[in-house]
Amino acid sequence: MSGRLAPLRVAIVGYGVVGPLHALAYEMLARTLPGASRTPEVVLVIDPEPASRARASREWTVPAHPPGKVRWDQFAIDIVDCCAPTEKHAAVCGEALTAGRSVLCEKPLTGSGDESSALVALSESGRGVLGMNFNFRHVPALQQARRLVRSGTLGEVRSLRVEYHRSSNLARHQAGEPPNGVTRGALLDLGPHAVDLVHFLFGPITAVSARSHHHGPATSSDDVSKFECSLDGGALGSVEVSKMTSGAANDLRVFAYGTEGAIRFTATEPDALDVFHGTAYRTAHQRLLFGVGDLSEETAVVPAETGSSVLAWHAASLAAFARRTAGEDVLVASAQDGLHVDRVLDAARESAARSAVWTPVVGSVTSP
Structure with a gap:
Protein backbone atom coordinates (compact mmCIF):
# COMPACT_ATOMS: atom_id res chain seq x y z
CA MET A 1 0.00 0.00 0.00
CA SER A 2 1.19 3.52 -0.80
CA GLY A 3 -0.11 5.09 2.40
CA ARG A 4 -1.64 7.97 0.48
CA LEU A 5 -4.51 9.66 2.30
CA ALA A 6 -8.06 9.87 0.97
CA PRO A 7 -8.57 12.29 -1.93
CA LEU A 8 -9.72 15.86 -1.37
CA ARG A 9 -13.38 15.88 -2.37
CA VAL A 10 -14.22 18.74 -4.73
CA ALA A 11 -17.57 20.32 -5.61
CA ILE A 12 -17.61 22.41 -8.79
CA VAL A 13 -20.20 25.19 -8.61
CA GLY A 14 -21.03 26.33 -12.13
CA TYR A 15 -20.65 24.04 -15.13
CA GLY A 16 -20.87 26.55 -17.96
CA VAL A 17 -17.62 27.63 -19.66
CA VAL A 18 -14.88 27.23 -17.04
CA GLY A 19 -16.35 24.39 -14.97
CA PRO A 20 -15.73 21.69 -17.60
CA LEU A 21 -12.11 22.85 -17.98
CA HIS A 22 -11.60 22.54 -14.23
CA ALA A 23 -13.19 19.09 -14.20
CA LEU A 24 -10.78 17.95 -16.90
CA ALA A 25 -7.82 19.38 -14.98
CA TYR A 26 -8.88 17.61 -11.78
CA GLU A 27 -9.19 14.31 -13.68
CA MET A 28 -5.65 14.77 -14.96
CA LEU A 29 -4.36 15.58 -11.47
CA ALA A 30 -6.03 12.54 -9.92
CA ARG A 31 -3.90 10.35 -12.19
CA THR A 32 -0.64 12.25 -12.53
CA LEU A 33 0.06 14.61 -9.61
CA PRO A 34 3.33 13.37 -8.10
CA GLY A 35 4.19 13.59 -4.45
CA ALA A 36 0.90 14.98 -3.15
CA SER A 37 -0.43 13.38 0.01
CA ARG A 38 -4.03 14.04 -1.08
CA THR A 39 -5.07 14.48 -4.71
CA PRO A 40 -8.27 16.36 -5.60
CA GLU A 41 -11.27 14.47 -6.98
CA VAL A 42 -14.55 15.94 -8.28
CA VAL A 43 -17.50 14.29 -6.51
CA LEU A 44 -20.28 16.86 -7.06
CA VAL A 45 -21.41 19.50 -9.55
CA ILE A 46 -23.84 22.32 -8.71
CA ASP A 47 -25.52 24.28 -11.51
CA PRO A 48 -28.97 25.90 -11.92
CA GLU A 49 -29.34 24.79 -15.56
CA PRO A 50 -30.72 21.26 -16.23
CA ALA A 51 -28.70 20.99 -19.45
CA SER A 52 -25.45 21.78 -17.63
CA ARG A 53 -26.22 19.26 -14.88
CA ALA A 54 -27.02 16.58 -17.47
CA ARG A 55 -23.75 17.29 -19.26
CA ALA A 56 -21.72 17.05 -16.04
CA SER A 57 -23.32 13.74 -15.06
CA ARG A 58 -22.77 12.38 -18.55
CA GLU A 59 -19.14 13.45 -18.82
CA TRP A 60 -17.94 12.58 -15.30
CA THR A 61 -20.54 10.25 -13.79
CA VAL A 62 -20.91 12.41 -10.67
CA PRO A 63 -24.06 13.70 -8.97
CA ALA A 64 -25.22 17.07 -10.30
CA HIS A 65 -27.76 19.15 -8.39
CA PRO A 66 -29.32 22.64 -8.56
CA PRO A 67 -28.25 25.21 -5.95
CA GLY A 68 -29.80 24.86 -2.52
CA LYS A 69 -30.62 21.16 -2.85
CA VAL A 70 -27.58 19.74 -1.05
CA ARG A 71 -25.38 20.46 1.96
CA TRP A 72 -21.61 20.24 1.68
CA ASP A 73 -21.42 17.66 4.47
CA GLN A 74 -23.72 15.31 2.52
CA PHE A 75 -20.81 14.70 0.15
CA ALA A 76 -18.00 15.38 2.67
CA ILE A 77 -16.77 18.26 0.49
CA ASP A 78 -13.28 19.59 1.21
CA ILE A 79 -12.97 22.16 -1.63
CA VAL A 80 -15.68 24.24 -3.27
CA ASP A 81 -14.46 25.34 -6.70
CA CYS A 82 -16.48 28.44 -7.62
CA CYS A 83 -16.89 28.62 -11.41
CA ALA A 84 -20.26 30.38 -11.18
CA PRO A 85 -20.93 33.75 -12.89
CA THR A 86 -19.19 36.67 -11.20
CA GLU A 87 -22.37 38.07 -9.67
CA LYS A 88 -22.78 34.77 -7.76
CA HIS A 89 -19.25 34.64 -6.32
CA ALA A 90 -19.96 36.47 -3.06
CA ALA A 91 -22.89 34.21 -2.18
CA VAL A 92 -21.22 30.94 -3.21
CA CYS A 93 -17.90 31.69 -1.50
CA GLY A 94 -19.55 33.11 1.60
CA GLU A 95 -21.80 30.07 2.05
CA ALA A 96 -18.93 27.62 1.58
CA LEU A 97 -16.55 29.48 3.92
CA THR A 98 -19.24 29.74 6.59
CA ALA A 99 -19.67 25.97 6.33
CA GLY A 100 -15.94 25.52 6.97
CA ARG A 101 -14.98 24.57 3.41
CA SER A 102 -11.95 25.78 1.51
CA VAL A 103 -12.81 27.74 -1.63
CA LEU A 104 -11.00 28.22 -4.91
CA CYS A 105 -12.62 31.09 -6.81
CA GLU A 106 -12.41 31.96 -10.47
CA LYS A 107 -11.52 35.55 -11.30
CA PRO A 108 -12.55 38.07 -10.18
CA LEU A 109 -13.19 37.40 -6.51
CA THR A 110 -16.38 39.47 -6.63
CA GLY A 111 -15.49 42.46 -8.82
CA SER A 112 -16.23 44.77 -5.87
CA GLY A 113 -13.64 45.72 -3.28
CA ASP A 114 -16.19 46.02 -0.48
CA GLU A 115 -17.76 42.60 -1.18
CA SER A 116 -14.36 40.98 -1.54
CA SER A 117 -13.16 42.58 1.70
CA ALA A 118 -16.00 40.87 3.55
CA LEU A 119 -15.00 37.50 2.07
CA VAL A 120 -11.37 38.04 3.03
CA ALA A 121 -12.41 38.78 6.61
CA LEU A 122 -14.54 35.63 6.64
CA SER A 123 -11.65 33.51 5.35
CA GLU A 124 -9.27 35.00 7.91
CA SER A 125 -11.59 33.87 10.71
CA GLY A 126 -10.12 30.41 10.15
CA ARG A 127 -13.19 28.79 8.61
CA GLY A 128 -11.42 27.71 5.43
CA VAL A 129 -8.74 28.61 2.88
CA LEU A 130 -9.84 31.08 0.19
CA GLY A 131 -7.72 31.22 -2.96
CA MET A 132 -7.88 32.53 -6.52
CA ASN A 133 -7.39 30.73 -9.80
CA PHE A 134 -5.07 33.21 -11.50
CA ASN A 135 -3.83 30.52 -13.86
CA PHE A 136 -1.46 32.76 -15.84
CA ARG A 137 0.82 32.74 -12.79
CA HIS A 138 1.60 29.14 -13.75
CA GLY A 307 4.81 22.77 -24.92
CA SER A 308 2.53 23.87 -22.09
CA SER A 309 -1.11 24.87 -22.53
CA VAL A 310 -4.13 26.49 -20.92
CA LEU A 311 -5.08 23.11 -19.44
CA ALA A 312 -1.62 22.68 -17.91
CA TRP A 313 -1.69 26.17 -16.37
CA HIS A 314 -5.11 25.55 -14.83
CA ALA A 315 -4.02 22.12 -13.58
CA ALA A 316 -0.92 23.58 -11.94
CA SER A 317 -3.03 26.27 -10.25
CA LEU A 318 -5.59 23.74 -8.99
CA ALA A 319 -2.80 21.43 -7.81
CA ALA A 320 -1.16 24.20 -5.78
CA PHE A 321 -4.45 25.06 -4.09
CA ALA A 322 -5.18 21.41 -3.31
CA ARG A 323 -1.79 21.08 -1.64
CA ARG A 324 -2.36 24.28 0.30
CA THR A 325 -5.73 22.94 1.49
CA ALA A 326 -4.04 19.72 2.56
CA GLY A 327 -1.75 21.74 4.81
CA GLU A 328 1.37 21.95 2.65
CA ASP A 329 3.36 25.19 2.59
CA VAL A 330 2.60 26.10 -1.03
CA LEU A 331 2.40 29.60 -2.48
Whole structure:
Protein backbone atom coordinates (compact mmCIF):
# COMPACT_ATOMS: atom_id res chain seq x y z
CA MET A 1 0.00 0.00 0.00
CA SER A 2 1.19 3.52 -0.80
CA GLY A 3 -0.11 5.09 2.40
CA ARG A 4 -1.64 7.97 0.48
CA LEU A 5 -4.51 9.66 2.30
CA ALA A 6 -8.06 9.87 0.97
CA PRO A 7 -8.57 12.29 -1.93
CA LEU A 8 -9.72 15.86 -1.37
CA ARG A 9 -13.38 15.88 -2.37
CA VAL A 10 -14.22 18.74 -4.73
CA ALA A 11 -17.57 20.32 -5.61
CA ILE A 12 -17.61 22.41 -8.79
CA VAL A 13 -20.20 25.19 -8.61
CA GLY A 14 -21.03 26.33 -12.13
CA TYR A 15 -20.65 24.04 -15.13
CA GLY A 16 -20.87 26.55 -17.96
CA VAL A 17 -17.62 27.63 -19.66
CA VAL A 18 -14.88 27.23 -17.04
CA GLY A 19 -16.35 24.39 -14.97
CA PRO A 20 -15.73 21.69 -17.60
CA LEU A 21 -12.11 22.85 -17.98
CA HIS A 22 -11.60 22.54 -14.23
CA ALA A 23 -13.19 19.09 -14.20
CA LEU A 24 -10.78 17.95 -16.90
CA ALA A 25 -7.82 19.38 -14.98
CA TYR A 26 -8.88 17.61 -11.78
CA GLU A 27 -9.19 14.31 -13.68
CA MET A 28 -5.65 14.77 -14.96
CA LEU A 29 -4.36 15.58 -11.47
CA ALA A 30 -6.03 12.54 -9.92
CA ARG A 31 -3.90 10.35 -12.19
CA THR A 32 -0.64 12.25 -12.53
CA LEU A 33 0.06 14.61 -9.61
CA PRO A 34 3.33 13.37 -8.10
CA GLY A 35 4.19 13.59 -4.45
CA ALA A 36 0.90 14.98 -3.15
CA SER A 37 -0.43 13.38 0.01
CA ARG A 38 -4.03 14.04 -1.08
CA THR A 39 -5.07 14.48 -4.71
CA PRO A 40 -8.27 16.36 -5.60
CA GLU A 41 -11.27 14.47 -6.98
CA VAL A 42 -14.55 15.94 -8.28
CA VAL A 43 -17.50 14.29 -6.51
CA LEU A 44 -20.28 16.86 -7.06
CA VAL A 45 -21.41 19.50 -9.55
CA ILE A 46 -23.84 22.32 -8.71
CA ASP A 47 -25.52 24.28 -11.51
CA PRO A 48 -28.97 25.90 -11.92
CA GLU A 49 -29.34 24.79 -15.56
CA PRO A 50 -30.72 21.26 -16.23
CA ALA A 51 -28.70 20.99 -19.45
CA SER A 52 -25.45 21.78 -17.63
CA ARG A 53 -26.22 19.26 -14.88
CA ALA A 54 -27.02 16.58 -17.47
CA ARG A 55 -23.75 17.29 -19.26
CA ALA A 56 -21.72 17.05 -16.04
CA SER A 57 -23.32 13.74 -15.06
CA ARG A 58 -22.77 12.38 -18.55
CA GLU A 59 -19.14 13.45 -18.82
CA TRP A 60 -17.94 12.58 -15.30
CA THR A 61 -20.54 10.25 -13.79
CA VAL A 62 -20.91 12.41 -10.67
CA PRO A 63 -24.06 13.70 -8.97
CA ALA A 64 -25.22 17.07 -10.30
CA HIS A 65 -27.76 19.15 -8.39
CA PRO A 66 -29.32 22.64 -8.56
CA PRO A 67 -28.25 25.21 -5.95
CA GLY A 68 -29.80 24.86 -2.52
CA LYS A 69 -30.62 21.16 -2.85
CA VAL A 70 -27.58 19.74 -1.05
CA ARG A 71 -25.38 20.46 1.96
CA TRP A 72 -21.61 20.24 1.68
CA ASP A 73 -21.42 17.66 4.47
CA GLN A 74 -23.72 15.31 2.52
CA PHE A 75 -20.81 14.70 0.15
CA ALA A 76 -18.00 15.38 2.67
CA ILE A 77 -16.77 18.26 0.49
CA ASP A 78 -13.28 19.59 1.21
CA ILE A 79 -12.97 22.16 -1.63
CA VAL A 80 -15.68 24.24 -3.27
CA ASP A 81 -14.46 25.34 -6.70
CA CYS A 82 -16.48 28.44 -7.62
CA CYS A 83 -16.89 28.62 -11.41
CA ALA A 84 -20.26 30.38 -11.18
CA PRO A 85 -20.93 33.75 -12.89
CA THR A 86 -19.19 36.67 -11.20
CA GLU A 87 -22.37 38.07 -9.67
CA LYS A 88 -22.78 34.77 -7.76
CA HIS A 89 -19.25 34.64 -6.32
CA ALA A 90 -19.96 36.47 -3.06
CA ALA A 91 -22.89 34.21 -2.18
CA VAL A 92 -21.22 30.94 -3.21
CA CYS A 93 -17.90 31.69 -1.50
CA GLY A 94 -19.55 33.11 1.60
CA GLU A 95 -21.80 30.07 2.05
CA ALA A 96 -18.93 27.62 1.58
CA LEU A 97 -16.55 29.48 3.92
CA THR A 98 -19.24 29.74 6.59
CA ALA A 99 -19.67 25.97 6.33
CA GLY A 100 -15.94 25.52 6.97
CA ARG A 101 -14.98 24.57 3.41
CA SER A 102 -11.95 25.78 1.51
CA VAL A 103 -12.81 27.74 -1.63
CA LEU A 104 -11.00 28.22 -4.91
CA CYS A 105 -12.62 31.09 -6.81
CA GLU A 106 -12.41 31.96 -10.47
CA LYS A 107 -11.52 35.55 -11.30
CA PRO A 108 -12.55 38.07 -10.18
CA LEU A 109 -13.19 37.40 -6.51
CA THR A 110 -16.38 39.47 -6.63
CA GLY A 111 -15.49 42.46 -8.82
CA SER A 112 -16.23 44.77 -5.87
CA GLY A 113 -13.64 45.72 -3.28
CA ASP A 114 -16.19 46.02 -0.48
CA GLU A 115 -17.76 42.60 -1.18
CA SER A 116 -14.36 40.98 -1.54
CA SER A 117 -13.16 42.58 1.70
CA ALA A 118 -16.00 40.87 3.55
CA LEU A 119 -15.00 37.50 2.07
CA VAL A 120 -11.37 38.04 3.03
CA ALA A 121 -12.41 38.78 6.61
CA LEU A 122 -14.54 35.63 6.64
CA SER A 123 -11.65 33.51 5.35
CA GLU A 124 -9.27 35.00 7.91
CA SER A 125 -11.59 33.87 10.71
CA GLY A 126 -10.12 30.41 10.15
CA ARG A 127 -13.19 28.79 8.61
CA GLY A 128 -11.42 27.71 5.43
CA VAL A 129 -8.74 28.61 2.88
CA LEU A 130 -9.84 31.08 0.19
CA GLY A 131 -7.72 31.22 -2.96
CA MET A 132 -7.88 32.53 -6.52
CA ASN A 133 -7.39 30.73 -9.80
CA PHE A 134 -5.07 33.21 -11.50
CA ASN A 135 -3.83 30.52 -13.86
CA PHE A 136 -1.46 32.76 -15.84
CA ARG A 137 0.82 32.74 -12.79
CA HIS A 138 1.60 29.14 -13.75
CA VAL A 139 2.86 29.85 -17.28
CA PRO A 140 6.51 28.70 -17.07
CA ALA A 141 7.76 31.64 -19.14
CA LEU A 142 6.00 34.12 -16.83
CA GLN A 143 7.35 32.37 -13.76
CA GLN A 144 10.83 32.90 -15.20
CA ALA A 145 9.97 36.54 -15.92
CA ARG A 146 9.08 36.96 -12.24
CA ARG A 147 12.40 35.42 -11.20
CA LEU A 148 14.31 37.80 -13.49
CA VAL A 149 12.48 40.83 -12.09
CA ARG A 150 12.80 39.74 -8.44
CA SER A 151 16.50 38.89 -8.80
CA GLY A 152 17.31 42.35 -10.11
CA THR A 153 18.48 41.04 -13.47
CA LEU A 154 16.53 43.78 -15.24
CA GLY A 155 17.79 46.43 -12.86
CA GLU A 156 15.14 48.91 -11.74
CA VAL A 157 11.95 48.38 -13.72
CA ARG A 158 10.89 51.83 -14.90
CA SER A 159 7.97 51.05 -17.22
CA LEU A 160 5.76 48.12 -18.14
CA ARG A 161 2.78 47.23 -20.29
CA VAL A 162 0.24 44.40 -20.03
CA GLU A 163 -2.33 43.85 -22.79
CA TYR A 164 -5.09 41.25 -22.99
CA HIS A 165 -7.17 41.06 -26.17
CA ARG A 166 -10.03 38.89 -27.39
CA SER A 167 -12.62 39.22 -30.15
CA SER A 168 -15.63 37.79 -28.28
CA ASN A 169 -17.79 40.95 -28.25
CA LEU A 170 -17.43 41.53 -31.99
CA ALA A 171 -19.87 38.76 -32.90
CA ARG A 172 -22.40 39.94 -30.32
CA HIS A 173 -22.41 43.49 -31.64
CA GLN A 174 -22.58 42.32 -35.25
CA ALA A 175 -25.60 40.19 -34.35
CA GLY A 176 -27.29 43.21 -32.79
CA GLU A 177 -26.93 41.83 -29.27
CA PRO A 178 -24.77 44.25 -27.26
CA PRO A 179 -23.18 42.51 -24.26
CA ASN A 180 -25.16 43.96 -21.36
CA GLY A 181 -24.39 41.09 -18.96
CA VAL A 182 -22.31 42.02 -15.94
CA THR A 183 -19.66 39.40 -16.76
CA ARG A 184 -19.14 40.37 -20.39
CA GLY A 185 -17.30 43.67 -19.96
CA ALA A 186 -13.62 43.74 -20.82
CA LEU A 187 -12.53 45.29 -17.52
CA LEU A 188 -14.34 42.75 -15.34
CA ASP A 189 -13.65 39.75 -17.58
CA LEU A 190 -10.08 40.28 -18.81
CA GLY A 191 -8.91 42.96 -16.40
CA PRO A 192 -8.42 40.67 -13.37
CA HIS A 193 -5.80 38.56 -15.16
CA ALA A 194 -3.96 41.62 -16.45
CA VAL A 195 -4.00 43.40 -13.09
CA ASP A 196 -2.91 40.29 -11.21
CA LEU A 197 0.03 39.81 -13.56
CA VAL A 198 1.20 43.36 -12.87
CA HIS A 199 0.95 42.54 -9.14
CA PHE A 200 2.59 39.11 -9.49
CA LEU A 201 5.46 40.23 -11.70
CA PHE A 202 6.16 43.81 -10.66
CA GLY A 203 4.28 44.75 -7.48
CA PRO A 204 1.04 46.41 -6.35
CA ILE A 205 -0.72 49.15 -8.32
CA THR A 206 -1.29 52.27 -6.20
CA ALA A 207 -3.19 54.63 -8.55
CA VAL A 208 -4.81 54.57 -12.00
CA SER A 209 -6.02 56.89 -14.74
CA ALA A 210 -8.59 54.99 -16.83
CA ARG A 211 -10.88 55.25 -19.82
CA SER A 212 -13.46 52.78 -21.16
CA HIS A 213 -15.17 52.46 -24.52
CA HIS A 214 -18.69 51.15 -25.14
CA HIS A 215 -19.30 50.13 -28.73
CA GLY A 216 -23.05 49.99 -28.09
CA PRO A 217 -25.33 51.95 -25.73
CA ALA A 218 -23.67 53.65 -22.78
CA THR A 219 -25.53 51.25 -20.49
CA SER A 220 -23.80 48.22 -22.00
CA SER A 221 -20.66 46.66 -20.57
CA ASP A 222 -17.34 48.14 -21.68
CA ASP A 223 -15.78 46.64 -24.81
CA VAL A 224 -12.35 48.23 -24.33
CA SER A 225 -10.73 49.62 -21.18
CA LYS A 226 -7.28 51.07 -20.73
CA PHE A 227 -5.54 52.69 -17.81
CA GLU A 228 -2.20 54.15 -16.93
CA CYS A 229 -0.97 53.10 -13.51
CA SER A 230 1.68 53.85 -10.93
CA LEU A 231 3.20 51.05 -8.88
CA ASP A 232 4.34 50.84 -5.29
CA GLY A 233 7.98 50.75 -6.38
CA GLY A 234 7.68 53.87 -8.53
CA ALA A 235 7.35 52.24 -11.95
CA LEU A 236 4.82 53.55 -14.46
CA GLY A 237 2.72 51.15 -16.47
CA SER A 238 -0.31 50.66 -18.67
CA VAL A 239 -2.98 47.99 -18.82
CA GLU A 240 -5.20 47.52 -21.87
CA VAL A 241 -8.03 44.99 -22.18
CA SER A 242 -10.29 44.59 -25.19
CA LYS A 243 -12.98 42.20 -26.40
CA MET A 244 -13.20 43.93 -29.77
CA THR A 245 -9.86 42.89 -31.30
CA SER A 246 -10.32 41.14 -34.63
CA GLY A 247 -8.45 37.85 -34.84
CA ALA A 248 -7.52 37.72 -31.14
CA ALA A 249 -8.44 34.51 -29.31
CA ASN A 250 -6.51 34.70 -26.04
CA ASP A 251 -3.87 37.32 -26.78
CA LEU A 252 -2.02 38.25 -23.59
CA ARG A 253 1.15 40.33 -23.85
CA VAL A 254 3.63 41.50 -21.21
CA PHE A 255 6.45 44.03 -21.73
CA ALA A 256 8.79 45.42 -19.07
CA TYR A 257 11.75 47.77 -19.36
CA GLY A 258 14.40 48.18 -16.68
CA THR A 259 17.71 49.98 -16.29
CA GLU A 260 19.66 46.79 -17.07
CA GLY A 261 17.31 44.77 -19.26
CA ALA A 262 13.90 44.13 -20.69
CA ILE A 263 11.48 41.23 -21.18
CA ARG A 264 8.76 40.48 -23.71
CA PHE A 265 6.09 37.76 -23.59
CA THR A 266 3.08 36.94 -25.75
CA ALA A 267 0.55 34.17 -25.22
CA THR A 268 0.55 33.47 -28.96
CA GLU A 269 4.01 31.96 -28.26
CA PRO A 270 3.47 30.85 -24.64
CA ASP A 271 6.64 28.79 -24.31
CA ALA A 272 8.99 31.66 -25.22
CA LEU A 273 10.32 34.59 -23.24
CA ASP A 274 12.40 37.24 -24.97
CA VAL A 275 15.07 38.70 -22.70
CA PHE A 276 17.28 41.71 -23.45
CA HIS A 277 20.04 42.09 -20.89
CA GLY A 278 23.36 43.73 -20.18
CA THR A 279 24.99 47.07 -20.87
CA ALA A 280 24.05 46.73 -24.52
CA TYR A 281 20.72 45.03 -23.81
CA ARG A 282 18.96 46.85 -26.60
CA THR A 283 20.66 44.47 -29.00
CA ALA A 284 21.63 41.57 -26.69
CA HIS A 285 18.55 39.43 -27.35
CA GLN A 286 18.07 35.93 -25.92
CA ARG A 287 14.98 33.79 -26.46
CA LEU A 288 14.32 31.37 -23.60
CA LEU A 289 12.16 28.33 -24.32
CA PHE A 290 10.00 26.41 -21.85
CA GLY A 291 7.65 23.44 -21.74
CA VAL A 292 5.49 21.37 -19.42
CA GLY A 293 8.58 20.13 -17.61
CA ASP A 294 9.22 23.68 -16.42
CA LEU A 295 5.94 23.95 -14.50
CA SER A 296 6.22 24.10 -10.71
CA GLU A 297 4.29 20.83 -10.61
CA GLU A 298 4.39 18.07 -13.22
CA THR A 299 0.74 17.74 -14.14
CA ALA A 300 0.63 15.65 -17.28
CA VAL A 301 2.16 12.40 -18.52
CA VAL A 302 3.89 14.00 -21.48
CA PRO A 303 7.59 14.51 -22.28
CA ALA A 304 9.20 17.46 -20.52
CA GLU A 305 9.97 19.17 -23.84
CA THR A 306 6.29 19.28 -24.79
CA GLY A 307 4.81 22.77 -24.92
CA SER A 308 2.53 23.87 -22.09
CA SER A 309 -1.11 24.87 -22.53
CA VAL A 310 -4.13 26.49 -20.92
CA LEU A 311 -5.08 23.11 -19.44
CA ALA A 312 -1.62 22.68 -17.91
CA TRP A 313 -1.69 26.17 -16.37
CA HIS A 314 -5.11 25.55 -14.83
CA ALA A 315 -4.02 22.12 -13.58
CA ALA A 316 -0.92 23.58 -11.94
CA SER A 317 -3.03 26.27 -10.25
CA LEU A 318 -5.59 23.74 -8.99
CA ALA A 319 -2.80 21.43 -7.81
CA ALA A 320 -1.16 24.20 -5.78
CA PHE A 321 -4.45 25.06 -4.09
CA ALA A 322 -5.18 21.41 -3.31
CA ARG A 323 -1.79 21.08 -1.64
CA ARG A 324 -2.36 24.28 0.30
CA THR A 325 -5.73 22.94 1.49
CA ALA A 326 -4.04 19.72 2.56
CA GLY A 327 -1.75 21.74 4.81
CA GLU A 328 1.37 21.95 2.65
CA ASP A 329 3.36 25.19 2.59
CA VAL A 330 2.60 26.10 -1.03
CA LEU A 331 2.40 29.60 -2.48
CA VAL A 332 -1.02 30.24 -4.01
CA ALA A 333 -2.90 33.29 -5.27
CA SER A 334 -4.64 34.36 -2.08
CA ALA A 335 -7.88 36.09 -1.17
CA GLN A 336 -5.80 39.21 -0.49
CA ASP A 337 -4.53 39.04 -4.07
CA GLY A 338 -8.11 38.82 -5.30
CA LEU A 339 -9.08 41.78 -3.10
CA HIS A 340 -6.23 43.90 -4.48
CA VAL A 341 -7.38 43.20 -8.03
CA ASP A 342 -10.93 44.23 -7.16
CA ARG A 343 -9.71 47.42 -5.49
CA VAL A 344 -7.84 48.28 -8.71
CA LEU A 345 -10.98 47.57 -10.76
CA ASP A 346 -12.96 49.86 -8.42
CA ALA A 347 -10.43 52.65 -8.95
CA ALA A 348 -10.42 52.13 -12.73
CA ARG A 349 -14.22 52.36 -12.93
CA GLU A 350 -14.23 55.50 -10.77
CA SER A 351 -11.47 57.08 -12.85
CA ALA A 352 -13.22 56.30 -16.15
CA ALA A 353 -16.45 57.83 -14.83
CA ARG A 354 -14.49 61.00 -14.00
CA SER A 355 -12.77 61.38 -17.40
CA ALA A 356 -9.53 59.59 -16.49
CA VAL A 357 -8.72 61.58 -13.34
CA TRP A 358 -5.95 59.88 -11.37
CA THR A 359 -7.59 57.76 -8.67
CA PRO A 360 -5.80 56.05 -5.75
CA VAL A 361 -6.28 52.34 -5.09
CA VAL A 362 -7.84 51.83 -1.66
CA GLY A 363 -5.87 49.80 0.86
CA SER A 364 -2.30 48.58 0.94
CA VAL A 365 -0.97 45.21 -0.14
CA THR A 366 2.47 43.65 -0.38
CA SER A 367 3.88 41.81 -3.37
CA PRO A 368 3.03 38.07 -3.45
